[in-house]
Amino acid sequence: DGGITQSPKYLFRKEGQNVTLSCEQNLNHDAMYWYRQDPGQGLRLIYYSQIVNDFQKGDIAEGYSVSREKKESFPLTVTSAQKNPTAFYLCASTGTYNEQFFGPGTRLTVL
Amino acid sequence: AQSVSQHNHHVILSEAASLELGCNYSYGGTVNLFWYVQYPGQHLQLLLKYFSGDPLVKGIKGFEAEFIKSKFSFNLRKPSVQWSDTAEYFCAVKSYGGATNKLIFGTGTLLAVQP
Numbered sequence: 588d589g590g591i592t593q594s595p596k597y598l599f600r601k602e603g604q605n606v607t608l609s610c611e612q613n614l615n616h617d618a619m620y621w622y623r624q625d626p627g628q629g630l631r632l633i634y635y636s637q638i639v640n641d642f643q644k645g646d647i648a649e650g651y652s653v654s655r656e657k658k659e660s661f662p663l664t665v666t667s668a669q670k671n672p673t674a675f676y677l678c679a680s681t682g683t684y685n686e687q688f689f690g691p692g693t694r695l696t697v698l
Numbered sequence: 699a700q701s702v703s704q705h706n707h708h709v710i711l712s713e714a715a716s717l718e719l720g721c722n723y724s725y726g727g728t729v730n731l732f733w734y735v736q737y738p739g740q741h742l743q744l745l746l747k748y749f750s751g752d753p754l755v756k757g758i759k760g761f762e763a764e765f766i767k768s769k770f771s772f773n774l775r776k777p778s779v780q781w782s783d784t785a786e787y788f789c790a791v792k793s794y795g796g797a798t799n800k801l802i803f804g805t806g807t808l809l810a811v812q813p
Contacts (some may be wrong), residue, residue, distance in 0.1 A: 603811055607707075620800075620804075625807060627707065627806075628805055629704075629788060629790065629803045629804055629805035630742075630803040631803075631805045632800060635800060645800075653754075677742065684747070684749065685749075685792055685801075685802055686732060686744050687732075687744075687779050687790075688744075689734075689741050689742040689743070690739075690741065691741050
């Protein structure tokens with residue numbers, strides 16, 4: 588089946604640790620995105636990539652990093668510099684008509 | 699900067715009641731408009747979209763939305779809600795012709811339908 592997969596579904600991290608969230612798509616989409624979803628704040632864009640080996644900061648990029656070495660993959664690293672990392676993280680890619688397709692999300696909890 | 703406003707943060711309705719969720723955006727040019735829905739424990743999924751043409755757009759599960767350019771609005775409607783419509787609803791806007799495909803999302807409206 589075509590779609591976007593994110594792993595793991597739940598992730599726990601100790602303060603001061605970096606952690607990497609996986610996002611893979613087999614939709615052959617060029618553009619991919621990472622969002623953070625917090626209650627009452629909607630979706631806020633962290634990073635996006637329009638093509639392999641290129642990515643841009645979104646609205647809340649501080650404390651995060653990404654890479655885009657393959658078209659199918661867009662991993663997000665939450666670094667120890669992120670002040671409030673506990674959140675629900677969503678990965679998306681853009682289809683032909685600019686609609687975005689979303690993965691199931693990863694819920695990160697910092698202990 | 700572009701922004702999207704969803705004025706209703708929480709809505710509680712009884713089954714069979716009519717629904718209208720507001721969405722306003724701030725951008726003067728041509729836009730693509732979207733409504734997404736997130737059912738409990740499920741992926742965020744596209745409900746409907748507007749690109750051009752008829753400003754009344756029909757989506758899945760009996761939802762529709764009307765684009766009113768003069769009011770910068772794209773309100774979501776359903777004539778008769780069901781308990782299964784309980785979900786969070788997000789409005790999103792993309793400015794047409796922009797350098798990227800970035801969507802700007804509203805803060806969401808949590809709808810609870812009581813049986």
